[in-house]
Amino acid sequence: MCRIAAIISEDKPNLPARIAQMTQAMQHGGPDDTGHYVDDELPVALGHKRLSIIDLSSGGHQPYFSNDGQLVLSFNGEIYNYLELKKELREAGYSFRSDSDTEVLIYAYAEWGTDCLSKLEGMFAFVLIDKRKRKVIAARDHAGIKPLYYGKKGGDLYFSSEIRGISAIDQGWPQNTQWPVWFLSFGFIPEPHTTLQNVWHLPKQHYLLYDLDTRQYEIRCYEKFIFTSDIQSYDEAVSAVRETVTQAVKKHLIADVPTGVFLSGGIDSSILTIAAQQMVPEQLKTLSIYFEDEAYSEKYYQDLVIRKTNVAHRSYKVGRGEFVESLPDIYKAMDQPSTDGINSYFITRYAREEGLKVVLSGLGADELFGGYPSFKRTGNTSMAARLHLLSHVLPFGQLKYPQRKGAYYRKNRWYNDYLVNRGLFIPRDVAAMLNISQKEVNEVLASLPPLQDSGKVEQRNRTSQLESELYMQSQLLRDSDVYSMWHSLELRVPFLDKKIMQLVHRMDPVVKFNGSIPKQLLIDAFKNELPEEIWKRPKQGFTFPLETWFRTIPAFENPRYIPVRWQKEFSKKRINYSRVWGIFLLKTLGDRFPAGETDCSKSPDRLFMYLAAFSRTGGIEKVNRALLKAFEDAQPGQTDAYSVYDNFADQRYFPRSMFNGYNGNKARFMWNMLTKPVPWKHIVVGHINLALAARILKWRKKDISFTIMAHGIEAWPKVGGFKKWLLQNAAIIAVSEYTRKQISANNNIDLSAITVRHNCLDPFFSIPPIGKRPDYLLKRYGISPGEKIILTVTRLSDQEKYKGYDKTIEALSNIGIKENIRYLLCGNADTAEKSRIEELILSCNLSDRVIMPGFIADDELEDHYRLADAFVMPSKGEGFGIVFIEAAACGTPVIAGNSDGSAEAVLQGNGGYLVNADDVRQLQETIEKVLGSVLDREELGRQVQKAFSFNKYKNNILSHFSETNPPIHGD
Template sequence: MSRALAHRGPDADGLARRGPAVLAHRRLSIIDTGSAANQPMDLPEAGLTIVFNGEIYNFAVLRTVLEGRGHHFQTHSDTEVLLHAFAEWGTGCLERLVGMFAFAVWDQRRRVLTLARDRLGKKPLFFALRGEGIAFASELKALRLHPFVDGSISSRAVSQFLSLGYVLGDACILDGVEKLGPGEVLEVGEAHVERRSYWNLAAHFQAKRRFTSRDAAMDELGELIDTAVRDRMVSDVPLGAFLSGGLDSAMAVEAMARSGRLGGIETFTIGFSERGYSEAAEARISADALGVRNHAHHVDAAMAGILPAMVHAADEPFADTSMIPLWFLSEFARRHVTVCLSGDGGDEAFGGYVTYAADRIHQMTRWIPGWAAASGGRILDAVVPATHAKVGWDYKARQFLAGHPLPFPQAHYSWRTLFEGDAKTALLHPDRRAAVLACRPFDSFARHFQAVEGCHYLDQAMYVDIKTWLADDILVKVDRMTMAHSLEARAPLLDHRVVEFAAALPVDWKLRGLTTKYILKEAARRRLPARVIDRRKAGFNAPVAHWLNGGLAELARGVTLGGPLLE
């Protein structure tokens, strides 16, 4: 199991048996790279042992507090601070942490194992719980090696994958395996199992803040972003940033420059030869405006041999094509740095997706009869051929018209679906069809909608997207593709303090009319050129349609029409 995770930690490995518990760790050394900070790490006086994946950004502040309470430290690592924090406050330490993490603490005296995951789910944690014990790992490829996991396929996960292109956090492609949810803690003892949440983002959507002015809110937002970026620049190894040419990554890089980092800032961009997909030119404009060095790398369809490695890295079935450019971007950046900051999270926290505009139009046009929308969709199908454009207007129109007759929650869900109804049925083998179709992915969305029932419909949409699309697609993609190359990605816009601030904002400060990310854009005007802020949102997609009709055509036909499978 440990060897299966060597890519996540190529710098050191450790294995420890403490009574009935066996803990293994692979280390990517970021803070205090000395061997004394390797894991598993023990705190003998408390009878505790920890394995930990991630970073605690406020570890220096916590260390000072703990020293004041009589704790003594042997290293300068955040792991040791986390271990002492657990000894001092137990699971109450989770509310004090600023960071991304998945960790396990074994308490030898109480014979209790505690698993915990960060608030937004940046770091993964899979587990299999049986009567005789528990097995867990950062990735499914490691956990499936344990005898608790028999390898049978979950119909629920297959249903979710076909509908959404990814598997939600309340399922796993392998039966009997669970994922600890974002902001959850699990305690397993000899006589009890307790699983609970320690963070309630819904409460921040429900308790809207009152600001003296919009300018005051923008001042606070700027300070929060500066703090989040500064916290994430603590590193004892080379650090850089992803730069796409869009607003969110530019905001992160601008804050890095604002911090006065010595030695310059290295940024990294991926590009494609297909028109409309490459952001290399826009990233160059942003880099020049910010005064940072930019390195661009171009990718084409001559990468068929890499696809099996990407599939292996993803673990579960995963159909977000942006995993392809991120794979190459991560590999390219890792040649220069070990840590990269990114702009992930801005769209979910501040309302940046066109789907939120679709939600608003849906509310404004509910008076249109369902038959009229359905007729419009049929006319569009007959008159306008499908294109290879990056999320072209025709695709958006088809999705909108198909979902328009539905009530709001189902309509919002439909904006992101791939296969539903007859199309989904046609893909399934008769032997599995009934079991898969009996599992409705929307039921998982419905539970999240219920958590923010009574909130503005756009707040509901953003909360649900944070709990589904962000946690189970975006952050999965980022973690697997970066860690496949032993690169750590840090997302300042997903600092929980920034996300809580955004949740408590008035809806019209996030989506003003049909203008997305309104307050973030207005705050950015104090820092960035207008051409960076106002450029059309492009998205981080690969030109897969072009490749499947070109350089990948033979491979695609072979895999889908009964040819040899990828190995």
């Protein structure tokens, strides 16, 4: 059991540092050894953190190399049939230098290629470099026991055992904006989704094959479990289950370190304990948890098994104090949000304290053999119909949460039955919490990929599918892996052995789910060994007295974390603790754990109200993000944020607990300005179009003061009404001297009332390696390495014809070497403008020279800057122009107009070239000059990065607010 990482990237000089960062972030999962490998020729790096289980010697060090050095492997997990495979490979002529299963795996691939995957019995995730074939293979086991994430950003591909491994090398990795919908609906994020944009789980039973020559990859299935009715005899099934489970336990005990069993007192752990004790020569170690509250204690049943097996058992008492004290570490360990798994945190911690490195768990038996109440409810259409009816005719306030779940049936989803059984919040409540419409929630939920053959499966098998593929796969297994590895412990799950899963899929459901007792088949297979009280008892999950304990957490009384409505629902016992825990995680995940914070009487002194920062892309939005982060970095928890258009805040910039988003609902935004308390002393207005909201706040609180952010054309014209009032009664921060002068001249504002604070690079702007063009973009656009490239990135709007890209096309048509130049004109275009520009391109005979790829995603923006020989945008209407400093920070020479705020972005020509935006000839000559010059792009990048760094901006912008609040000039 280990933690693995891999990177495929053209940025070879930085690969050693980046792979080290990824692996170090997962140190807890592999404290025994560390290994890194960066290939000399191929753009690949592997990382490994080892938890030694089999062959504790240095012979198991990874990344592991084949004898000829052509195969390199980073492997997480265990191959339980490695000895059988080793024998087969020896007969095929392979020799071995270690006793590790890692070496067997690398030669299994050498012999059988990817066909080896179907031969493996175990739990695994690995990344392998095949240098001879110039391929990279990443694979995940048959049951998805071991996690493997893969993420794409620009031309790079990353693999990691945990999301934190990917976050460690790029803190600016964008959030997946849909994750809150998934999480609030399920209580976890169902595979393949994660909290990060373009980062997914590699599906179980699949491998990813990456071609290092074409830079393309595909994901292929190597194994499927299909439900059949091959086994129809109950006696045959009983015998087969007993034999297969026994053999699975035997295989799962293979280890060179202390091994134990989690003994809860239930059927599954009791079977494992009884079977394991018969197979080990020494006294088997088992452990369990108990509580002061007898209602949650299973000690009586645990003692029955202990007396029968004479195992060396240790029980650990968990009390409220320890639980509260451990919450920050539970929170830190989580990696991805989940409302479950707290029990796994404690039992795995105690196992490690007991000196164990491997522990067997009964996870999986309920899903395969019908242990959950959901199996009894299968096919109960009358209950579903009643729930559906109740959801329409009764007020929600009169229903406890289980009855509200009939709302799930309002939409036809393949997993509605699962949500009725286990869902967290219904779409109506999810929409309300996220300030989005139910339609948006349902659109996200409708996108979950369906199960294979999900419509053709018998109802009880279908329930088994839902419990396995959703609850077990995305919550139980993930939580168990995260928390066990947090404590450097390998958790094994014998009931998910491949042969057991193959067996249960071959059984007729009448045989498999026989009788009225849950897991009757499994019980009958081990009835002679199981104490009768064990299998006759009602099922009880592995639970804590969390319902009681969560009521005593101070932070849960703070409405910033748990809104008052849900606090009331919890106090009236209309919702359980998992829903409150889910809301808390939504508000805080990614931030520090707010232990002990109950004082909500003191509100922040500052409100920043703005249009958008996270829901749209543009210069003003980037300024708003930088402001949010600057406020929070300087004074954590001292600024509230209200957004007209955002519905969600990216926690990297600003805490969600301090954020209110209105998702474009302007009426609701204004209503809250009229009715909500006004505790703030100072309001930062992010856009002049919010002048009415500012005036309302002033009417309601006379001693409030304002600062207005002035960007560009929105603030330049002469204004009247509320906008005029705001300019006259607020301190003004202009993004450029040009904007400052325009406001002063057009609105008769004294220049001394306007402060200039130049914009900055995004705090998470990633500076790529300067000088080397991204091959994947050259291939995408069909550009040869010898061609020159000029680039513009902007919005192409019929209403904004001042950007100068039409002049750039005209200039390009006059350049003598134009056949060796490509022009990438990037950005969304409205229909009228696109038509105008296409006609211009045609008239200039440049159809094969100008490429209009449309919108460029943030994860590829820096690579596009790096691709270009020059960034050209001779605009006449820029307040500043963040794209100029982004391009120059990447070492790309910039050509901008000299009549607006662009000049300040290019340091008055010291960080670029300035031209008369109307002089096509001058623009042509400047383009020719830049393309014909040899420039020190690295020096340019350093100069601009220093001049427009976020830290410099933060200090400058905060200096304004550190002074006494600006005077109020009038009412």
